[in-house]
Amino acid sequence: ELVLTQSPGTLSLSPGERATLSCRASQSISSQLAWYQQKPGQPPRLLIYGASSRATGIPDRFSGSGSGTDFTLTISRLQPEDFAVYYCQRYGTFGQGTKVEIK
Amino acid sequence: EVQLVESGGGLVQPGGSLRLSCAASGFTFSRYWMSWVRQAPGKGLEWVANIKEDGSKLYYVDSVKGRFTISRDNAKNSLYLQMNSLRAEDTAVYYCGREIPGGAANSDYWGQGTLVTVSS
Numbered sequence: 431e432l433v434l435t436q437s438p439g440t441l442s443l444s445p446g447e448r449a450t451l452s453c454r455a456s457q458s459i460s461s462q463l464a465w466y467q468q469k470p471g472q473p474p475r476l477l478i479y480g481a482s483s484r485a486t487g488i489p490d491r492f493s494g495s496g497s498g499t500d501f502t503l504t505i506s507r508l509q510p511e512d513f514a515v516y517y518c519q520r521y522g523t524f525g526q527g528t529k530v531e532i533k
Numbered sequence: 534e535v536q537l538v539e540s541g542g543g544l545v546q547p548g549g550s551l552r553l554s555c556a557a558s559g560f561t562f563s564r565y566w567m568s569w570v571r572q573a574p575g576k577g578l579e580w581v582a583n584i585k586e587d588g589s590k591l592y593y594v595d596s597v598k599g600r601f602t603i604s605r606d607n608a609k610n611s612l613y614l615q616m617n618s619l620r621a622e623d624t625a626v627y628y629c630g631r632e633i634p635g636g637a638a639n640s641d642y643w644g645q646g647t648l649v650t651v652s653s
Contacts, residue, residue, distance in 0.1 A: 459637075462637035463637070464636065464637065464639035466578070468578070472645075473628050473630075473643035473644065473645060473646060474570075474578060474628075474640075474643060475643075476633075476639060476640060476641045479633060479636050479637075479639045479641075480636070485633075485641055486641065515577075517577065517578050519578070519580070519637070519638070519639060520637045520638075521580070521637045521638045522580040522592065522594055522638065523580065524577060524578045524579065524580060525577075526577050527577045527578075
């Protein structure tokens with residue numbers, strides 16, 4: 431059974447800073463990884479699929495990288511609207527989430 | 534504009550049943566895999582089930598196998614989730630999602646969700 435482990439659990443940063451989020455798979459999953467953003471009371475929003483392809487309408491400050499077991503979501507310069515919880519996913523498995531909060 | 538609207542949630546006693554619906558519009562429903570994902574209060578996302586474009590393939594998370602049934606009616610542009618033998622741990626907001634073609638069950642559009650509460 432695949433397990434996706436996200437780190438850190440919480441990331442405290444200031445607007446304008448760079449955010450680096452990690453998702454580690456318990457077995458190789460090639461490039462089959464997506465990233466979502468979720469804000470309170472809202473459904474998830476697809477950011478990245480196929481490990482590095484941005485979904486429609488996603489700003490280019492969001493980028494994904496990695497393959498195999500180690501994946502990274504990078505937000506180059508945090509905007510106020512980027513403070514949220516981020517999840518990785520591959521088929522029927524989600525990571526536990528990383529909360530990006532304002533420092 | 535792509536729209537997904539869930540309905541059918543509510544309060545139900547343990548052991549009871551509910552049928553969730555998801556009405557789709559703004560795209561050719563019959564050309565997409567569809568998913569249900571849930572989120573318990575204050576918790577993370579949990580994938581529940583998905584269904585192939587023509588309904589010929591169905592997949593479930595282990596915790597709902599034998600209790601939940603995903604189905605679709607392409608003529609009505611609708612997705613369903615029949616939930617039987619409900620347990621307290623099924624309490625969650627249930628979202629339907631449209632999967633991107635060729636993805637790993639990743640959804641690019643979601644409804645706003647419907648809350649299911651299982652409690653006596």
